[in-house]
Amino acid sequence: GVLTGKIEKITDPTKQTAKCDECADERKGQPILGLTILRNVKKNGNDAELWDGGDILDPGNGKVYRVRLRPIDGGKKLEVRGFVGMPLLGRTQTWIRVE
Template sequence: MKTLFVITGSMFACATAFAQMSPVGLWRNIDDKTGEAKAEIRIIETTGVISGKIEKRIGKGAKPGEVCEECRDERKGKPVDGLEIIRGAKKAEGKDVWEDGKILDPENGREYTLRLTPVDGGKKLEVRGSFGPFGRTQTWVRVN
């Protein structure tokens, strides 16, 4: 019986560690320019594909009921709270990196090529948005 508990505990610890090295979960995005927390984003995985929505905005300038005026697709005019901003990322083979997706900046309506990399044991997530050779990286913090 004691062995069963040890094995079960070890399996749970491994599963928890594996889950933490994934972008799936709730994240607080931190603006790379101001250092301000702006929103909480919920990232999910469905059939191997990552997507993410703004769960709630927490930045100083967040206005209730604000819509994405700058969006250029079906998200135009949709509420920013609940807006899907991450689409289509997939895990790179043999790496703890998710790429080939897109991330939307609802402030300017632009979509960028996306790369997600869990770091610091999965406590942080490097979110890289790029357009051609240009890009920037934000570090998001996992919300427990």
């Protein structure tokens, strides 16, 4: 019942061996390829389409944010909202599933 996510592919050939030097937790110094960036995300009890309650790591700056996930377009895309405090104080990215 808990969702996690890790980086499986890096498209930039110059960053294949990059490490999370800015991370402040146990991920500090770990290779970004294979790094777990989504942790402890659970299905929301009030909204069947929403997953929340966990956190997401930005490996570029090492910051950890609270996260909300919502599948869209029948699961072909994923709205990822990282925020501090309240969901209003954050930003949303749309991730597209690789076929």
